[in-house]
Amino acid sequence: MPIFLLGMGKPTIAILPGDGIGPEIMDATLGILAEVGFEAEYVTLDAGLGAVEKGLPAMPTETIERIREIGVALKSPTTTPSGGGHVSANVALRKALDLFANVRPAKTLPGLKGPFSDKNVDIIIVRENTEDLYAGIEFMAHPDVAQSIKVITRAGSARLFEYTFDMARKQKRKKVTVVHKANIMKLSDGLFLEEFYKAAKNNPDIESDDIIVDNCCMQLVTRPEKFDVLVTENLYGDIISDLCAGLVGGLGLAPGANIGKNCAVFEAVHGSAPDIAGKGIANPTALLMSAVMMLHHLGYHEIADRIRNSVLRVCADGKCLTIDLGGKATTSDYAREVVMAGK
Ligand code: NAI
Numbered sequence: 416m417p418i419f420l421l422g423m424g425k426p427t428i429a430i431l432p433g434d435g436i437g438p439e440i441m442d443a444t445l446g447i448l449a450e451v452g453f454e455a456e457y458v459t460l461d462a463g464l465g466a467v468e469k470g471l472p473a474m475p476t477e478t479i480e481r482i483r484e485i486g487v488a489l490k491s492p493t494t495t496p497s498g499g500g501h502v503s504a505n506v507a508l509r510k511a512l513d514l515f516a517n518v519r520p521a522k523t524l525p526g527l528k529g530p531f532s533d534k535n536v537d538i539i540i541v542r543e544n545t546e547d548l549y550a551g552i553e554f555m556a557h558p559d560v561a562q563s564i565k566v567i568t569r570a571g572s573a574r575l576f577e578y579t580f581d582m583a584r585k586q587k588r589k590k591v592t593v594v595h596k597a598n599i600m601k602l603s604d605g606l607f608l609e610e611f612y613k614a615a616k617n618n619p620d621i622e623s624d625d626i627i628v629d630n631c632c633m634q635l636v637t638r639p640e641k642f643d644v645l646v647t648e649n650l651y652g653d654i655i656s657d658l659c660a661g662l663v664g665g666l667g668l669a670p671g672a673n674i675g676k677n678c679a680v681f682e683a684v685h686g687s688a689p690d691i692a693g694k695g696i697a698n699p700t701a702l703l704m705s706a707v708m709m710l711h712h713l714g715y716h717e718i719a720d721r722i723r724n725s726v727l728r729v730c731a732d733g734k735c736l737t738i739d740l741g742g743k744a745t746t747s748d749y750a751r752e753v754v755m756a757g758k
Pocket of ligand 1: 436440491492493494495496505666667682683685686687688689690691696697698699700701739
């Protein structure tokens with residue numbers, strides 16, 4: 416459980432400032448939280464390139480243990496080199512803390528212009544976070560043949576679906592759709608699908624159905640408003656959640672939460688955006704909305720709603736938007752506007 420008791424002082428929150436635009440959007444987010452009167456004990460921890468440069472692993476054991484102890488973390492993106500280099504700090508963290516469900520809401524923000532702004536998108540993607548091709552079992556079977564093993568377990572699937580139906584009920588959602596490719600991967604995705612329908616049988620108050628991943632992608636860009644909660648495997652979820660972020664205005668707006676039994680780590684869907692790092696122009700909304708999810712998790716619903724409403728007002732007004740949303744505002748201009756919108 417998180418280190419705090421309601422009504423008995425400030426919560427303790429682990430902070431991972433991350434790489435690239437990470438520290439910039441973290442400063443903006445914590446600044447907004449402070450301005451709206453949220454007080455916490457922040458414990459800043461190493462991760463990513465910063466840790467590697469100190470001779471530590473990208474996700475140091477000390478960081479993992481502190482998050483385990485504290486129970487709640489707000490994390491900025493960390494850089495992972497493609498091909499060689501250090502292993503992903505995220506994958507290491509999710510595995511070590513068994514953060515099995517990655518929850519990524521994608522909701523149309525009124526007022527924002529984009530190719531899908533006339534659609535009423537309101538989807539929650541729940542992505543399995545520890546198994547599948549991300550289990551990290553890769554080897555060279557031969558100098559010219561690389562193999563990656565896809566792992567789907569009955570227990571891992573069952574707990575994901577149990578969490579998803581429970582979350583759907585709490586958030587007053589009507590339907591859960593499982594996304595798979597069981598027509599081709601008959602054993603792995605077949606097992607995933609089988610466990611889904613077992614869970615669906617135990618949750619008859621919520622509608623359930625399934626869709627093949629390629630058809631799902633096509634329907635997401637033609638009729639996104641028909642989807643409610645999507646639950647899927649790690650790789651499909653990684654791709655689909657970026658697609659859904661694109662439906663509602665881009666990566667700068669997409670928040671997320673990694674949920675485990677005793678720990679939760681809140682982070683934006685996007686990466687460290689090295690192309691714009693250090694320029695002060697990153698959009699902090701995705702991390703800020705991840706912090707809003709964290710505030711709900713900690714029971715600070717009123718402050719969470721206030722921040723969300725301020726973001727909605729600034730976006731609808733359209734006068735102070737960051738460059739990714741077609742505006743000219745810097746990260747700090749935007750953060751100031753969000754604070755003002757709440758006054
Ligand atoms: P990315 O998400 O960092 O960037 C993709 C594009 O979106 C870029 O043009 C970037 O400028 C833009 N963008 C992303 N976030 C933005 C924001 N808040 N405001 C404005 N524009 C934004 O993806 P990319 O380039 O594939 O990955 C860069 C690094 O991030 C890689 O090392 C990757 O491994 C890492 N990464 C880390 C994640 C995490 O820590 N959770 C998640 C995804 C990627």
